[in-house]
Each structure stands twice: as structure tokens, then as C-alpha cells.
Amino acid sequence: MSLQGKCAVVTGGSRGIGRAVCLELADQGADLLLNYAGNREAAEETAALCREKGVRAEIQQGDVSRAEDCSALFGQAAELYGRVDILVNNAGITRDTLLLRMSEEDFDRVLEVNLRGAFLCMKQAARLMVRQRSGRIVNMSSVVGLRGNAGQVNYAASKAGLIGMTKSLARELAGRGVTVNAVAPGFIGTDMTEGLSDGVKQAILASIPAGRLGLPEEVARAVAFLAQDGSGYITGQVLCVDGGMAM
Numbered sequence: 387m388s389l390q391g392k393c394a395v396v397t398g399g400s401r402g403i404g405r406a407v408c409l410e411l412a413d414q415g416a417d418l419l420l421n422y423a424g425n426r427e428a429a430e431e432t433a434a435l436c437r438e439k440g441v442r443a444e445i446q447q448g449d450v451s452r453a454e455d456c457s458a459l460f461g462q463a464a465e466l467y468g469r470v471d472i473l474v475n476n477a478g479i480t481r482d483t484l485l486l487r488m489s490e491e492d493f494d495r496v497l498e499v500n501l502r503g504a505f506l507c508m509k510q511a512a513r514l515m516v517r518q519r520s521g522r523i524v525n526m527s528s529v530v531g532l533r534g535n536a537g538q539v540n541y542a543a544s545k546a547g548l549i550g551m552t553k554s555l556a557r558e559l560a561g562r563g564v565t566v567n568a569v570a571p572g573f574i575g576t577d578m579t580e581g582l583s584d585g586v587k588q589a590i591l592a593s594i595p596a597g598r599l600g601l602p603e604e605v606a607r608a609v610a611f612l613a614q615d616g617s618g619y620i621t622g623q624v625l626c627v628d629g630g631m632a633m
């Protein structure tokens with residue numbers, strides 16, 4: 387697999403799965419522009435690790451739920467690299483609690499970042515990619531978007547919504563050389579899952595046929611596979627990287 391000469395925009399590239407995606411794409415030769423929300427130090431560290439692999443890597447702060455920040459992100463990508471070959475919509479948050487306790491603010495904010503953020507970035511990327519007549523968009527969904535999860539109605543709605551959005555845009559762009567797919571990770575060891583109580587972690591572990599947590603690098607390899615030129619006949623798909631959780 388090679389992404390030599392490709393330019394990728396990765397949202398939420400500072401930490402966790404996003405960082406692993408940046409490193410994998412860099413390993414395969416892609417230049418990067420990585421977005422982050424507030425953790426500049428982590429973003430700079432990821433970019434430095436990518437540069438050590440011999441590619442260009444720049445960072446840009448921005449809240450993906452804000453249209454002006456997404457517009458600035460893609461403006462910067464165009465200025466730096468002149469094109470965008472790969473978009474990975476990875477930025478995501480959780481605000482977990484049971485429905486009866488969930489505030490409207492917590493519902494709206496998760497939808498804003500996870501779903502609206504991907505919509506805004508896809509809109510920016512699609513404009514460039516249609517003109518290029520080539521492109522790869524990969525959206526980070528979740529096993530929770532397929533199966534649901536108690537305490538996550540907001541998050542599940544955003545991740546299921548991403549799948550619907552992925553399939554719809556895949557249909558819109560299939561004839562233009564642009565593919566749109568989703569990756570649905572299961573339970574991956576990152577800051578996002580670190581905060582769960584031991585009881586919840588044990589219950590989740592018991593539901594994973596593989597019997598272990600996934601690694602960010604395992605998700606990143608699936609993203610890089612879908613980003614290849616050679617994956618051009620795969621579109622509108624959801625690739626689960628979940629140790630068998632969703633089957």
C-alpha cells in the first residue's frame with residue numbers, strides 16, 4: 387500500500403485514533419494537515435512524529451462544528467498542498483448519560499461535533515475532489531452507531547447518522563471518482579475510553595468476541611486501506627474494526 391504524493395486532512399488528529407491515522411498515512415508517504423480542537427501540544431507532537439517519517443505535516447486549530455473553521459482548514463490545505471486527496475473525519479466527543487438525565491445541550495453538542503462537523507468538512511472536501519475527479523473520504527463512525535448503547539443516545543445518533551450520510555454522499559459522488567466510506571471501531575484504548583469505570587470496561591470486554599480492546603493502529607490501517615487509489619471500487623461501505631462486536 388502506498389499514499390506517496392497524496393495530501394490528507396485528518397480532523398481530531400492530535401490524539402488517539404486520529405494520531406494513529408496520521409502516523410499510518412505518513413508511513414505510507416502522504417503529506418498531512420491535521421486539525422485539533424484545543425490540545426496544541428499533542429497536535430504538534432503528532433505532526434513532528436509524522437515529519438520524522440519524511441512527509442510534510444502541519445497543524446491547524448479549529449472546531450469542526452463551526453463552518454468558518456472548516457472553511458479555513460480547507461483553505462489552508464489548498465494553500466499548503468494545492469489539493470486534498472484524502473479526508474478523514476475523525477474528530478469526535480462523547481457526553482454520556484441516560485436519556486432521562488441527558489440535557490438538550492449535551493445532545494446538541496455531540497451531534498454538532500460528530501455529525502455536523504463531518505458534514506461541513508465533507509462539503510469543503512467534495513468541492514475540491516469533484517474538481518480533481520478523485521478523492522477518498524473516510525468517516526469515523528462506531529459500533530455504537532450500529533448496535534446502540536445505553537447511556538449514549540446522543541453519540542449513537544451521531545454515529546448512525548454518519549453512516550447514513552456516508553452512504554448518501556457515496557451515491558452522489560460515485561461517478562466522479564470520489565469514494566465515501568465509514569470505519570466503525572469497537573472499543574479502542576484511547577483517552578475517550580480511559581474515563582470509563584472498571585465495571586463498564588469489564589462489561590464491554592465481555593461483549594467482544596476477540597476478548598481484548600482494539601488498538602488505534604488497527605483502526606488506522608483500515609482507514610489507510612480505504613484511502614488507497616486501489617480501493618476505488620469500494621464506496622458506501624462500513625468497515626467494522628471491532629474484534630467481532632457488531633457481527
Ligand code: NAP
Nearest residue numbers: 398400402403422423424425449450477478528574576578
Ligand atoms: P480522543 O482520544 O478523545 O480524541 C478526540 C480527538 O478529537 C482529539 O484530537 C480532539 O482534539 C478532537 N476533537 C474533539 N472535539 C473537536 C472539535 N470540536 N473540533 C475538532 N477536533 C475535535 O478520541 P478517540 O478515541 O481517538 O476517537 C476518535 C474518533 O473515533 C471519534 O470520532 C470517536 O467517536 C471514534 N471512536 C472511538 C472509539 C474508541 O473506543 N476510542 C470507538 C469508536 C469510535 P484535541 O486533542 O485538541 O482535544
